[in-house]
Amino acid sequence: MSSLTIRNIRKVFGAVEVLKDIALRIDAGEFLILVGPSGCGKSTLLNILAGLDTATSGEILIGDKVVNNLSPKDRDIAMVFQSYALYPNMTVRQNISFGLEMRRVPKQEQGEIVDRVAKILQMAHLLDRKPAQLSGGQRQRVAMGRAIARDPQLFLFDEPLSNLDAKLRVEMRTEIKLLHDRLKATIVYVTHDQIEAMTLGSKIAVMQGGEIRQFGSPQEIYDRPADLFVAGFIGSPSMNFIKAQAVEDAGGVGLQLQTADGPFVLPLREAGEALRPRMGKTLILGVRPEQISDSGTVLRTARYAYARKFRIELVEPTGPDTLLFVRINGETVCCRVRPEQACAAGESMELAFDLSKAVFFDPDSGKRIG
Amino acid sequence: MNSSRADAALSPPPGKKLRDYVETALPKIVLGPTLACALVFVYGFVLWTAWLSFTESRLLPRYDLVGFIQYVALFENDRWWIALKNLAIFGSLFIGICLVTGLLLAILLDQRIRAEGFLRAVYLYPMALSFIVTGTAWRWILNPGLGIEHLVRQLGFETFTFDWIVTPGMSIYTVVIAGAWQSSGFVMALFLAGLRGVDDSIIKAAQVDGAGPVRIYTRIIIPSLRPVFFSALIILAHIAIKSFDLVMALTGGGPGFSSDLPATFMYVFAFNRNQIGLGAASAMMMLLTVVAIIVPMMYAETRRQHRG
Structure with a gap:
C-alpha cells in the first residue's frame, strides 16, 4: 500500500478546462472519496490516476514515484468499474487470474491467489461461471475480486455501486468498508452519492466545475463546509440557507428573521462573534434540519439554543424522523423532529435552533465566514 | 380472434365492422403473398427439383421415378x-x-x-x-x-x-x-x-x-x-x-x-x-x-x- 500525491493536475480539452489545478495528498491506507455532481471532472481525474487519460500538466505520485509517464499496467493499480467490465468470454476464475497471468505470476500461485480471493469475497461457488450467468451484485463482487487478487499499491473505484439496486447498494457499501478495514488498502473512490461519500471515506474531496471545493474528513466537511456548494451537496435533506441581516442584539449579534407571525431577532451569542465586523450587512445562515428540532430535545442537548413557536406548513414523515417545513424570511426551512413530537400541518409548535453548529456564509463569495 | 368477433357482434355500426376486420387481418394480408411466393417458388421448386433428380429427365422433365441412377x-x-x-x-x-x-x-x-x-x-x-x-x-x-x-x-x-x-x-x-x-x-x-x-x-x-x-x-x-x-x-x-x-x-x-x-x-x-x-x-x-x-x-x- 502506498500514499498518493496529486500535484497541480490540469486537464484541458480544447478550450474547456476540465480540471483546474487539482492538488491533494492521502497517506497509505486512507480511503479517498472524490464526490461531486456529474461533469465535475471526478471521473476524468480517476482516469488520469489510472493512466487511461493524460493530464495536461501536473504530477501524480504513487508512494514517492512519479507515475505520469507510466502506462496503466506499470502503475501497480487495480480498478473497479461502474459497468463491472468483466471479460465476457472468460469464467470468473479466468477473469480474476487474467491480471496475474499478464504479470507472469506462476500458475500454481495464481490458483492459490484466486482461491484466497474467492474465500474473502465468499464466491468460491461462482468460480466456474461466466459473467452472463451472474447477478449484478455477484458481478460487482467478481470485479472487486479481480482488483484484490492483484494486490496493487492503489485501488481505484469508479462509481462501483451505481448500477445496483438500492438494497444491494447498501449491502455492498458495508462490504467495501469491511474490505478496506481488512486489507488496509489505499483506495480512491469516485461517486456522486454523498451518502456513500460520508459512510466510506476517511477523506473526502468535494469537486465541482473541475475544482476541489473542499478536502477533509467527512465530519469536517459535514460540520464546517467551506462554501455554499459543499454545504448544500453534503447531507440529506440538505442544509437550510436563510438570508438575513446581522443586527445588534443585547450587546451581541443577532439575525433579523421574519415569519408569517411577525419579525423577531435570532440571538447568536458566541456563534455570532465572527460576524461582528459585518453588523448591518446581509449574510446567509446555514443550519441543518436536525439542528432545528422540538425544543425539548434541543434545549437538553445543545450548548446554546433559541426556541420559538412556528407555524408548520408541511409534514413529511420518513419513519425514524418526521420532517417539518416552516417559512422563514421567504425560504422554506426543513426541520427534523422525532415522530411523536410532530404536529399536523397548519398548527404551530415550539421549535428550537441549535446554534452551536450553525455556519454563516458570505452571500457574494459563497464562502463560509469564520 | 374470438374476442374481436364478439366485439364486432356487440357493436354493429356497419363501416366499423369492415375496418375492424381489415385491422385484425392486415398482418395476414401483408404476409400472405410473400408466404405464397416462398412456398411455391422456393419450397415447391426444391421439391420439384428433388423429384426430377430421381427421374431420367434429359431435355424435358419426365416424372417416372427411376431411383438413384x-x-x-x-x-x-x-x-x-x-x-x-x-x-x-x-x-x-x-x-x-x-x-x-x-x-x-x-x-x-x-x-x-x-x-x-x-x-x-x-x-x-x-x-x-x-x-x-x-x-x-x-x-x-x-x-x-x-x-x-x-x-x-x-x-x-x-x-x-x-x-x-x-x-x-x-x-x-x-x-x-x-x-x-x-x-x-x-x-x-x-x-x-x-x-x-x-x-x-x-x-x-x-x-x-x-x-x-x-x-x-x-x-x-x-x-x-x-x-x-x-x-x-x-x-x-x-x-x-x-x-x-x-x-x-x-x-x-x-x-x-x-x-x-x-x-x-x-x-x-x-x-x-x-x-x-x-x-x-x-x-x-x-x-x-x-x-x-x-x-x-x-x-x-x-x-x-x-x-x-
Missing part, C-alpha cells in the same frame, strides 16, 4: 469431382481470406482514425457491385496480355509471369482473389459493428490488468466477437456454395472445366447438355451441403445461447 452417374463423373474439389479450395480460401482481411481491416478502422466514414465506404463499395461486374473487371486485370502481367512487363520486368487465369491448375485461385476482394469489405462492416459493441471499460480494465494491445485483441475482444464470426461464416459459406455468376464472368469455368464449381456444373448439365436429371441431382447435392454445414452450426449456436 442420376446420383450414381453424378459421382462417376470426373467433372463433378473437379467441381467438388474446386468448391473445397474456393470455399475454404474464400471464407478464410474474407474473415482474416475483414477482421484486420475492422481492427485497423476501429483505432479512431480520421476519415473513417470515407474509408469504410471505400472498403464496402465492392459489395455494391454484382459478381458479374467483379468477374468481368478481374478477368481484364488478370488477363496476361492486358492486366497485371502486361503492366509489370512494361515496367521492365520482362520475365514476370502471372497467368493463373489461363493455367488449368491455378484458375480457381483467381476466383478466390476476386471473391475475397468483393466480400472482405462486407465482413469488415460486420466485425466493425461487433467491435463497436465491446464495452469501453472492458478494454480499460484489460489495460489496467497489464495486457498490451495485441493481448487485448486476441484474448478478450476477438473471443467476444464469436456471434459475429458465426454470422459471417454462414453468409460466406452460402455465398461460396452458390457461387455461380463470379465463375461465369471470370473464367467461364475454364480453361476447359478446370475452374468449375457445383453451380456452374449444374447449369452446364441442366441447360446446355440437356441432362436435367443429372443437373437436378447436382443441385440437390448443393442443397444438402448447405444444410449439412448450416444446420449443425445453427443448432450449436442456439444451444449455446440458451445456456447463456
